[in-house]
Amino acid sequence: MDLLRRDNEKGFSWKGFFLQWEWMLILIFLLVTAINSYLSPYYLNYDNLRDATMTFLDKAFIVLPMVLIIILADIDISVASTVALSAVVMADLYAMGVPMEVAILICLAVGALCGFINGWLIVRFKELSAVIVTLATMIIYRGIAYMMLEDQAVGQFPEWFKFLGWGYVFGIPFILIAFVVCAIAFALLLHKTTFGRRIYAIGNNPTASRFSGVQVDRIKIIVFTLAGLMAAVTALFLTSRMGSTRPNVATGYELDVIAMVVLGGISTAGGKGRMIGAVIAVFLIGYLRYGLGLINIPAQALLIIIGLLLIGAVMVPKLKIRGSGWRKAKPADAPVKRAL
Amino acid sequence: MTQKDRNSSTWSAKIARFREAGLLGFILVLSVIVQFRNPSFLTIENISDMVTNTAILSILAVGMMLVIVTRGIDLSIGATLALSGMIAAQTVVANPELHPVLAILLGTCIGLICGMVLGWLVARFGILPIIASLGMMNVFRGLTFMVSDGKWVSAHQMPASFKAIATSSLLGINTLIMIAIIIYVVSYYFINHTRTGRQIYAVGSNPDSAQISGINNGRILWLVYSIMGGLSGLSGVLWVSKFASAQGDTAMGYELSVIAACVLGGVSIAGGSGKISGVILGSILLGILNNALPLINVSPFWQMGIQGGIILIAVLINAVVKRGVDRNHLMRRNV
Amino acid sequence: MSEYVLELRGITKTFPGVRALDHVHFQLKKGQIHALMGENGAGKSTFIKIITGVHRPDEGEIYFQGERVDINHPKDAQQLGIAAIYQHVTCFPDLSVTENIFMGHEKIDKGTKRLLWKQMHQEAQVLLTELGADFDPKTQMGALSVAQQQIVEIAKALSTNAKIIIMDEPTAALTKRESEELYRITEQLRDRGVSVIFISHRFEDMYRLASQVTVFRDSRYIGSWAINEISQEDLIVAMVGREITQLFPKKAAQIGEEVLRVDGLGRTGYFKNVSFTLHRGEILGLTGLVGAGRSEVCQAIFGLDALDAGKVFLKGKEIHIDNPLQAMELGIGYLPEDRQKQGLVLPWSISSNITLPAIGKYAKKGWLSRHKEDEAAKTLAQKLQVKARSIYDPVSSLSGGNQQKVVFAKLLTAQLDVIILDEPTKGVDVGAKSAIYEIISDLASQGYGILLVSSEMPEVIGMSDRIVVMREGRVTAVLDREEATQEAILEASMVSISPRNREQIAEARMI
Structure with a gap:
């Protein structure tokens, strides 16, 4: 008996390979591109595409840790508020005369602290779900931002700070390079390290993971802290692009981010999904928005489309492929597992 | 077991027993303090303003309680409220002769439909309520903007009969408050004295057992989200009538206040428990806070942070109290 | 009228990929305590779910008091007078004892559809007293002990005027004394003419109570015997399909x-x-x-x-x-009691499960090494004779015993x-x-x-x-x-x- 034998009975099937969610995403992506470029001659213009990419990539930094959080079967809806708080703290400090470099570091620290508090509350009070904890901190973080700045906007950052959001390296937007680097780092972390393996273990079966010596609490805190840190990174890019900041920046980002993650094939039940899917989904939604903007679809309709996309994305896996047709999953057979 | 052991229940177990009395006491103390700081707090106008505000909040909180009891959450109610308020307002502007009751019915129906769609997504497809309601929040909000085309419906456009919904009175009581009271009574009867009402608690308490007991879990989930939607629709009309304006961003983020009222009122986020009386008290406490903070010169920009802090502290206290009760059960064991 | 209060013929039930029941038969007499035995996975639970209407059979017929019936829904079973008490108590911890007893068949006013709380509390009190329980029906279910909760479940069955009560491993979580109490109640039920289907892994339960025993094995019906007709050894053979020679190979x-x-x-x-x-x-x-x-x-x-x-x-x-x-x-290593919930990540491969506790040991500075990992997993799987086609198979595809061996292998990854x-x-x-x-x-x-x-x-x-x-x-x-x-x-x-x-x-x- 060769226990190391891969499952050869089914063999490699092209059908199985292409039925992977990521390929579906790429297909949709191509479809969106085709339709968009058909509808608007300006769509496939390099400058336009580049500018669009620079516009939508700021929130993409949060998508990366959100993938980890959703694989853990948790959720964090406070990320947008963390963006606002860390941006406001940075701007406020700078306005008070703190050097920009220090303000940036503090901005990152504030973001990480916000994430750490989320993680700490979630592991310390296990009877509370991540939904309710981050719902509360979502209000608190933004509330603190309002306390600090009230309804003012703060801007006038040094010229070099603009580079983050507007700069190019060898003709490639800096923000894109930064995102790609971060995405690769997160993908490696998730798929190639013991840390990532443990995240999947917790998402699949938290009890068995704990019994197997996985430091569940520590990993959760680290992941939530990472989410806070990346929210602060988003705050940097966003502030750089806007040139100023207000307490109500990044409103609704949590929805976009969660929509991208879920669309990327990461199951909200935890334990399943890959980083690459979410990254494709970032570009898919980004270009969809850009394309719709070009053909003058109002922003409100975009709101609806994103909402529907989110729901569509979580609904699709619930419809199972059976034979040739799509069969609806019977809720009666499915185990009833619903905690928020 | 000695006599001493039996009496030494943990302090938190005692709190659990007297939660509502404690909440009431807190409300009274708070009122007295605020009254000392600003005597205009307990004036007739201010109280009536506060109570009518609280009426809308508590109507929504009753619906939200049912949702939370089934272990769900609904973040779309602010958007549902705005959408139905907007459509109702536009309808009465177009048809000034329309009877206000019909306007209320129209708004309620629109809310009901929104809730039914959300309930269908949650019950039929098993989508996590947080995700489904977050998505629908966007959809409903987007629809509101599209319906209104970005414009407001302002006070002078609305017929007087419509605005009178919030100011008139029924049997000597303000209509808003009357409607809220009717809703409390009906809901109380519904959840305590009807089969379906108890089934809501059963599903929240243990979904698997509920299924085995022959309860149609999907139907119950669908029902609570529909009720929530209907109440949001109703609140939408009341809101627009009270504030005499309908905007695209009406009640944005209001769902958070509603959830806060529920957790303050002791509704367990883990599902299965929650009382109407608690939710009403929670709403009143929140209503007083919202009203009193400006009166004692707290900047309006602090309100959000304070509200978030209250939610967090309330859920943490709930959790700690629950732990104490459990520990109390353990201490009673004769080991 | 038929001799049997419940008879099932040729019941077959298939789930995607698994045939859970394959043409099984079952006959239950009035006032009989009938033990249903079989190894885990023999199909007992599915069988119970067919009788109680949770699942619908693909094939086969159900006769109730000689009449052909269809049980499509838990409500149908309830109306026929079939009640089940499950292995893990399935109660509503946030609700009162009375509500738990009457869940699904509440007493309601015919006109107003109002729940008749007073009557229900009274009736619950009567039932509990009959069963020798001394707690108040208004108590919250979550505050009771497991044994007390089980009594509530029985009271629930009685309140439906059940003619057939199914007990699925009711003694699993009970102490000896509480089990005795349960035996007493069960006999009391039998004397009232209630038929009981009793599922248990404990032979002592069966010999103490049952008069007839039916055995399932590998989703099939093996046979049915009067309890005094069959010895424990033969029964084991019927359940296992082979003889066990030496059960305890204790080495000095x-x-x-x-x-x-x-x-x-x-x-x-x-x-x-x-x-x-x-x-x-x-x-x-x-x-x-x-x-x-x-x-x-x-x-x-x-x-x-x-x-x-x-x-x-x-x-x-x-x-x-x-x-x-x-x-x-x-x-110090610990092999948990519940291997599916505490021991294994079911959708994962055998290999990943084995290496989970010591994943750091098979990695280079935190970077996974599939090769090292698979080798280690293979060695341990062979050492413990895990029966599988490959270590890449998901553990969910293994039998209970082999799953347990995987959990043992996990222990051996550490010093x-x-x-x-x-x-x-x-x-x-x-x-x-x-x-x-x-x-x-x-x-x-x-x-x-x-x-x-x-x-x-x-x-x-x-x-x-x-x-x-x-x-x-x-x-x-x-x-x-x-x-x-x-x-x-x-x-x-x-x-x-x-x-x-x-x-x-x-x-x-x-x-």
Whole structure:
């Protein structure tokens, strides 16, 4: 008996390979591109595409840790508020005369602290779900931002700070390079390290993971802290692009981010999904928005489309492929597992 | 077991027993303090303003309680409220002769439909309520903007009969408050004295057992989200009538206040428990806070942070109290 | 009218990929206690779900009192008078006892559809009194003990005027005394003319109660016998399909120096003043009734729960363990009781499961190395003779016994001195049991100190060098192999509490 034998009975099937969610995403992506470029001659213009990419990539930094959080079967809806708080703290400090470099570091620290508090509350009070904890901190973080700045906007950052959001390296937007680097780092972390393996273990079966010596609490805190840190990174890019900041920046980002993650094939039940899917989904939604903007679809309709996309994305896996047709999953057979 | 052991229940177990009395006491103390700081707090106008505000909040909180009891959450109610308020307002502007009751019915129906769609997504497809309601929040909000085309419906456009919904009175009581009271009574009867009402608690308490007991879990989930939607629709009309304006961003983020009222009122986020009386008290406490903070010169920009802090502290206290009760059960064991 | 109150013919039920029932038959007489036996996975649970209308059969017929019926929904079963009491009590902890009893068949006013609370409370009180329970029907269900909850379940069955009551492993979570109470109630039901289908893994339950036994094996019907017609040996053969020769392959092991000593361990509400020592090569049995606090002691030693009192010494040195990782690094391993929930990541491959506890060891500075990992997993899987086609198969595809071997393999990835086994053969079929005993024996002879937690008396007596008996959170006896008889263990695990005390406890629980 060769226990190391891969499952050869089914063999490699092209059908199985292409039925992977990521390929579906790429297909949709191509479809969106085709339709968009058909509808608007300006769509496939390099400058336009580049500018669009620079516009939508700021929130993409949060998508990366959100993938980890959703694989853990948790959720964090406070990320947008963390963006606002860390941006406001940075701007406020700078306005008070703190050097920009220090303000940036503090901005990152504030973001990480916000994430750490989320993680700490979630592991310390296990009877509370991540939904309710981050719902509360979502209000608190933004509330603190309002306390600090009230309804003012703060801007006038040094010229070099603009580079983050507007700069190019060898003709490639800096923000894109930064995102790609971060995405690769997160993908490696998730798929190639013991840390990532443990995240999947917790998402699949938290009890068995704990019994197997996985430091569940520590990993959760680290992941939530990472989410806070990346929210602060988003705050940097966003502030750089806007040139100023207000307490109500990044409103609704949590929805976009969660929509991208879920669309990327990461199951909200935890334990399943890959980083690459979410990254494709970032570009898919980004270009969809850009394309719709070009053909003058109002922003409100975009709101609806994103909402529907989110729901569509979580609904699709619930419809199972059976034979040739799509069969609806019977809720009666499915185990009833619903905690928020 | 000695006599001493039996009496030494943990302090938190005692709190659990007297939660509502404690909440009431807190409300009274708070009122007295605020009254000392600003005597205009307990004036007739201010109280009536506060109570009518609280009426809308508590109507929504009753619906939200049912949702939370089934272990769900609904973040779309602010958007549902705005959408139905907007459509109702536009309808009465177009048809000034329309009877206000019909306007209320129209708004309620629109809310009901929104809730039914959300309930269908949650019950039929098993989508996590947080995700489904977050998505629908966007959809409903987007629809509101599209319906209104970005414009407001302002006070002078609305017929007087419509605005009178919030100011008139029924049997000597303000209509808003009357409607809220009717809703409390009906809901109380519904959840305590009807089969379906108890089934809501059963599903929240243990979904698997509920299924085995022959309860149609999907139907119950669908029902609570529909009720929530209907109440949001109703609140939408009341809101627009009270504030005499309908905007695209009406009640944005209001769902958070509603959830806060529920957790303050002791509704367990883990599902299965929650009382109407608690939710009403929670709403009143929140209503007083919202009203009193400006009166004692707290900047309006602090309100959000304070509200978030209250939610967090309330859920943490709930959790700690629950732990104490459990520990109390353990201490009673004769080991 | 037919002789049988319930008869099932040729029932077949297929789930995607699994044939759960294959043309099974069943006949139940009025006023009969009928035991249904079979290994785990033999199809008993699915069968019960067919009778209670949770699942619908693909093929076959159901006759109720001689008439052909279709049971498509739990409500249909309820109307026919079929009620089930499930393995794990399926109650609503947030609701009152009365509501739990009447859930699904509440008393309502015909005109207004209003719930008649007063009547329900009264009726619940009557039912509870009949069953000898002394708690108030308005009590919240969550505040009751498991045994009390089970009585509520029975009251629920009675309140539906059930003619057939199905009990699915009702004694699994009960103490001996509580089981006796359940037997008494069950007999009382039988004398009233209620038919009972009784599912249990304990032979003693069956011999004590049943008059007829039906056996399923591998989703098929094997046979049905009057209880006095069939010996225990034949019954085992019917269940397993082969004869078990030697069940307890206990090897004489070299007992070495002390490796683990615990002194005065305590945790509020669970156990108090627990002390024992464990030596190299020794199998120390830890037994007692379910709920005596055995698992809790082990989990506290392993760092899953915090200790309130006491000291733990490993190889003579005092240690403090805060989490399982620390315990494993120090050399203590724990095999959990519930392998599906606590032991395995079911959708994962055998390989990934085996390496999970020591994933850091098979990695280079945190970077995974598939090769190293698979080699290690393969070696361990072979060592423990896991029967699988490949180590890349998901563990969910394995049988219970093989899954348990994977959990054993997980333990062996770490450098251990002490292995704690919590009910290692629970829910494992009889054939795989002896393979597991073999493994335990081997481990002991390799010099591990083994703490074997078990409720099965023959297992503890057959495998252990010494036996620690616990009762209600305290150690009541430490017995040598020679003095360890069933009687001695039983006496130590259930010396009766004076009636006055018992009253006080019941009173305290009621609140």
